[in-house]
């Protein structure tokens with residue numbers, strides 16, 4: 001396994017790119033540490049596949065270098081990069097048995113049969129597919145085919161990185177959670193460097209120790225699932241992660257204070273920077289219905305099981321609060337309290353409050 005360094009990477013699909021908008025990847029500087037479990041998370045079109053294809057060598061970046069353990073591999077073709085990849089759709093040989101499918105990547109590399117048998121047995125046990133080993137792959141369900149496809153990605157222990165590209169797309173929803181936690185467990189056992197690409201926050205947060213969040217060709221935050229939830233560095237992260245996402249509210253600055261709909265807000269710390277489009281971000285988990293606070297009118301209440309989401313209008317702006325207490329009826333006048341240590345300012349999307357560490 002290897003540490004993977006992406007240094008000053010940019011990529012444009014256009015022959016003569018001009019402005020930043022012509023780049024599918026704007027400027028990526030990133031280290032993937034050896035043995036880490038990473039997720040690359042972002043909406044459709046943000047550049048995930050472009051980045052993955054650059055790492056695997058299917059695509060040559062317009063600018064920048066890719067290093068594996070410090071060795072420059074930018075000009076190496078995919079077959080010399082020693083990468084295992086698991087795709088959205090199963091890549092297996094239908095006419096072969098499960099055993100031969102799992103053995104294939106090893107035999108292809110000339111691994112001796114004793115070691116092949118041992119490794120296939122280990123992977124089959126981890127994936128709990130031992131009883132299928134002699135079944136022809138054509139007879140497997142789509143879920144099991146994808147499991148075997150994952151097994152093929154994990155069977156070699158000499159690869160630099162295992163990359164998963166939306167591997168649960170074809171999996172039945174009720175089996176997804178099982179395979180998700182299985183993959184996490186597999187990473188803990190094999191300790192390979194793994195990159196899991198997805199647009200699904202639950203998949204990313206369950207699998208990864210570190211989540212790399214992308215938006216429009218840029219990395220907006222790298223952090224643990226807790227860090228992304230607790231202190232979003234960008235409004236996009238706050239909104240994209242969480243259910244519902246962070247409230248992102250219009251704000252104005254007045255004499256060093258931050259006002260939302262004319263009300264002064266207490267923030268987590270000192271306001272930093274200046275100018276730009278000022279917003280306040282607070283997660284619905286940290287907004288509560290209280291006796292005092294911002295006057296609001298309830299617009300909608302959605303009971304989602306263990307808690308409810310109350311949406312209330314403060315002036316012209318809707319604010320969401322997650323509450324488990326008594327639910328107010330629609331149209332009721334209420335007060336909203338914001339937890340100050342979870343209330344942050346953002347300028348042009350980026351965090352603009354400082355906390356003492």
Ligand SMILES: Nc1ncnc2c1ncn2[C@@H]1O[C@H](COP(=O)(O)OP(=O)(O)OP(=O)(O)O)[C@@H](O)[C@H]1O
Nearest residue numbers: 013014024042043044045046047048049050051199
């Ligand atoms: N072969 C291509 N030629 C031209 N533009 C492309 C090509 N592939 C991707 N793009 C553009 O590059 C940007 C990033 O696309 P990319 O496929 O990397 O995003 P993604 O995050 O992987 O999206 P998805 O989850 O839908 O695959 C998009 O604007 C896309 O339209």
